[in-house]
Amino acid sequence: MRDFVEDGIKVAPQEYFESQLDQTEREVLAGLNTPAAIQAFLDSIPYAPEERNRCPLNVLRDRRGHCLDGALFAALALRRLGYPPVVVDLLPEPGADDDHMLALYKCDGRYGALAKSNFVGLRFREAVYRSVRELVMSYFEVYFNVQGEKTLRAYTVPLNLTSFDKHGWLWDDAGVEVIVERLETARQIPLLTPALSATLSPVDQRSYDAGLLGADPSGLYAVDGKQ
Numbered sequence: 001m002r003d004f005v006e007d008g009i010k011v012a013p014q015e016y017f018e019s020q021l022d023q024t025e026r027e028v029l030a031g032l033n034t035p036a037a038i039q040a041f042l043d044s045i046p047y048a049p050e051e052r053n054r055c056p057l058n059v060l061r062d063r064r065g066h067c068l069d070g071a072l073f074a075a076l077a078l079r080r081l082g083y084p085p086v087v088v089d090l091l092p093e094p095g096a097d098d099d100h101m102l103a104l105y106k107c108d109g110r111y112g113a114l115a116k117s118n119f120v121g122l123r124f125r126e127a128v129y130r131s132v133r134e135l136v137m138s139y140f141e142v143y144f145n146v147q148g149e150k151t152l153r154a155y156t157v158p159l160n161l162t163s164f165d166k167h168g169w170l171w172d173d174a175g176v177e178v179i180v181e182r183l184e185t186a187r188q189i190p191l192l193t194p195a196l197s198a199t200l201s202p203v204d205q206r207s208y209d210a211g212l213l214g215a216d217p218s219g220l221y222a223v224d225g226k227q
Contacts, residue, residue: 049219070116071101097151
């Protein structure tokens with residue numbers, strides 16, 4: 001792991017990140033002392049519909065973020081609590097929807113997840129799932145696009161972000177782009193066959209309305225120009 005220099009002294013990346021914070025930011029971060037508290041912070045900030053990918057430092061400073069930003073921030077905050085910073089990318093049918101990022105954590109051998117989303121159902125999961133696949137499938141029914149189509153089709157193998165510390169992803173947006181590039185080539189695990197995908201029913205209206213409660217319309221994926 002690469003060390004960074006602060007006042008002429010070599011420090012670990014996590015320490016270097018925290019050295020960049022002001023007192024208010026330190027207090028906010030110190031209060032994120034459980035996975036649920038981290039999720040509550042993500043829920044409290046507005047969803048960011050713009051294309052920019054924010055590093056955790058800029059999520060904390062700007063108080064906004066989309067799913068990638070939120071997952072990386074959650075990975076950082078979980079790391080402070082002793083969890084490894086691990087993310088998984090949920091992948092839709094190509095051209096039908098956005099992908100969606102999760103930060104994973106594990107308690108007593110079971111998996112849970114933290115996430116920032118424009119959709120109600122694509123956020124927190126308690127650590128009760130026996131495998132990553134089981135956790136991912138808990139998002140299936142609530143992963144839908146503006147046309148009410150269930151779009152989740154695959155996920156990437158878990159990615160431990162410590163290998164990207166040398167790129168400064170904790171405090172530098174450019175380091176985040178290195179992670180994005182790696183995710184684009186990560187091995188994908190399919191969930192459905194094409195034949196099974198063709199049999200899926202649309203989301204019912206009540207579930208559709210509930211899933212979009214409080215959503216920012218400008219952040220919704222446009223399918224065939226419809227949003």
